[in-house]
Amino acid sequence: MTESNMSLNTKKQLPCPVADKCGGCHLLHLSYAEQLKLKEKRLHELCGKFGKFEPIIGMEQSYYYRNKVHAAFGEDRKHNIISGIYEESTHRIVPVDSCLLENQKADAIIVSIRKLMKSFKMRPYNERSGYGLLRHVLVRTGYFTGQIMVVLVLTSPILPSKNNFVKALLKEHPEITTIVVNVNNRFTSMVLGDKEQVIYGKGYIEDELLGKTFRISSKSFYQVNPIQTQTLYGKAMEFAGLTGKEVVLDAYCGTGTIGLIASDNAKEVIGVELNKAAVQDARTNAKRNQVKNISFYEKDAGEFMVQLASQGGKVDVVIMDPPRAGSDEAFLSSLVTLSPKKIVYISCNPETLARDLKYLTKKGYRMKKGVGVDMFPWTNSIEAVCFLEK
Numbered sequence: 200m201t202e203s204n205m206s207l208n209t210k211k212q213l214p215c216p217v218a219d220k221c222g223g224c225h226l227l228h229l230s231y232a233e234q235l236k237l238k239e240k241r242l243h244e245l246c247g248k249f250g251k252f253e254p255i256i257g258m259e260q261s262y263y264y265r266n267k268v269h270a271a272f273g274e275d276r277k278h279n280i281i282s283g284i285y286e287e288s289t290h291r292i293v294p295v296d297s298c299l300l301e302n303q304k305a306d307a308i309i310v311s312i313r314k315l316m317k318s319f320k321m322r323p324y325n326e327r328s329g330y331g332l333l334r335h336v337l338v339r340t341g342y343f344t345g346q347i348m349v350v351l352v353l354t355s356p357i358l359p360s361k362n363n364f365v366k367a368l369l370k371e372h373p374e375i376t377t378i379v380v381n382v383n384n385r386f387t388s389m390v391l392g393d394k395e396q397v398i399y400g401k402g403y404i405e406d407e408l409l410g411k412t413f414r415i416s417s418k419s420f421y422q423v424n425p426i427q428t429q430t431l432y433g434k435a436m437e438f439a440g441l442t443g444k445e446v447v448l449d450a451y452c453g454t455g456t457i458g459l460i461a462s463d464n465a466k467e468v469i470g471v472e473l474n475k476a477a478v479q480d481a482r483t484n485a486k487r488n489q490v491k492n493i494s495f496y497e498k499d500a501g502e503f504m505v506q507l508a509s510q511g512g513k514v515d516v517v518i519m520d521p522p523r524a525g526s527d528e529a530f531l532s533s534l535v536t537l538s539p540k541k542i543v544y545i546s547c548n549p550e551t552l553a554r555d556l557k558y559l560t561k562k563g564y565r566m567k568k569g570v571g572v573d574m575f576p577w578t579n580s581i582e583a584v585c586f587l588e589k
Contacts, residue, residue, distance in 0.1 A: 215299055222287025224300065224577040231261050235573060238581045242571045245553040250566030250585070256430055261576035264424045266406075268305035268338045269390060270295070272313070272323035280323050282313045282336070290326060290388070300577060304374065305338035308349060311371045312336055319364055324354055332358075334383055335390050339415055341406035342425035346376045348404045350417045354384045356396060365399050376400050379417055391418060409433065409460045411488050419480050420453045424574045431545065431572045431582060432460055435518060438568065438586035439543050441465050445515035448507075448539070450500040450530075455481030457518055457545075459490055468493040469514070471500040501530035504537040516541045525551025528558070535562045542587040547574075549581050559587055 213219075218227050226234045239255040246252070258264065270282045273292045283295035297306045316323070316333065324331035337350035349368070351358065358364060358380055365378055377400025383392030395402075395417065403416045409429055415421050422428035435457065441447070441464035449458035452470030454477050462468045470493060472478050478497040485493050496503060500519075507514065517539045519526065525548060526534075534542070542564060546552035556566060569585035 217283075217293050217295060220286055220293045221284050221295070223284060223298075225579045226577050227299075231257065231576065234576065238573060239571055242549050242569075242581055242583060245549045246556060246569065246583070246585070249553075249556040249560055249569075251568055252583075253568065253570040255571035255573060256427075256434075257573045258427060258576055261573075262299050263301065263303050264426065264576065265298075265301045266305075266340045266342050266425055267421070267423045268298075268301045268309065268340075270309045270336045272333045272335060274323055274325065280313055280316055282309055282323075300575075302338070302340050304347065304372075305340055308338050308347070308368075308372050308375065309336050311368065312349075312351075315364065315367055315371075319360055319367075321359070321364075329386070337381075337390065337417060339404060339417070339421075341404045341415070343407040344405055345374065346404035346406070347372075347374055348400075348415070348417070349375055349378045350381050350391070351378065352381045352383050352390060352392070354382070356380065356382045356394065358398070361398055369399070376404060377402055381417060405487075408456060409436075410463070411456075411459050411484075413454065413456060413459075413484050414480060414487060416480065418476060420474075420477060421456070422574070427572055427574045427582075431574065431584060432457060434570055434572065434584045435543050435545055436460060436464070438584060439516050439518065439541060441516070446513060447516045447518060448504070448514045448537075450504075450517060450519040450534075451521050452481060452495065453477050453520075455484045455493070455495060457520060458493055458495075459484060459488055461518065462490045462493050465492065465516075470495040471498055471503045473497065473499055501527075501533040504530075504533040508533075508537045512537075514539045516543065518543045518545070520545040521551075521555075523548045523551065525555050531555060531558050531562075535559070538589070540589050544585045544587065546583045546585070547580065549583060552583060552585065556585065556587075563589060565589075 235257045272282045281294040283293045322331040324334040335352035339348045380396045382394040447465045447468045449470040452472045458468045458470040481495045564587040572582045574582040
């Protein structure tokens, strides 16, 4: 069989008809077991020299895991309304009714909205002309609570026949608990705008994670794979080995998920985050869970650590969960200055993890153990937790 025939044969066997156009599932041609082996090998190649990794933790059910689903709306050449996923590295919409990675209920709601648009004479936004009302739909689901938020991203704050539209959508999907109109009238690739109006329900949903309840608004950062998030954070807590006597710093704390989970077994938790809205969410989440031994600061984590060290502040454990770019040298230098006994590093990019481990292991830390957690089956992404000790 020639290489082109093999490629053609592989394409025919893919379980998704738009896999080639969408580009979201890079590993759809492999079995799930093969994907895990590939990811584990990559993690070992990049980071294995720093310490031993436990076997990668995969999922029992590797489909339909995304609790946050975004659909772009537009028109085809015949001016029919379409909704779906942007083709990789473009703004061309690949029409999709159901995706193997996305929550099935969320996908069904998006299809219903598309059908309702016709009867309500609602036009999708056209990027070229700038006309049209509906740009995007975002659906967020609480995996453990069953709560569902629908965010309609419009070019105008006025949704014609708003009450009737809400009524019609709820008739199709009574399980929806809140509907929000988000206004984005700028020429931008950003999905959400700044202004919002709640048109049904509370304007947020809640979900549970390792015994804690978290409020999720349209813009809140919340991990998209709820099952594996429990595994990932559970491993982070296991590695931290908290006894109730430690002062813990949660750097890049976001909405406070990791810090609040750590609070049960720590003397005190300090959360640091630069994003103002995330810090507000974190404080709300602390009140919601009646956690008293945690405080949140809206500040650059690196600057905060230097300040803390200069004032003679002591931290026993630092839990860090940086963005894909990893930590910059200023942050890592601040971390070394603060000199915690333990570091728990949660990473979503093995390349930057390897770079940061190289720095830390040269500055008096040793990686004791690590583990890969497959947060994004069928994609190239690899998540990992590493434990370092002085």
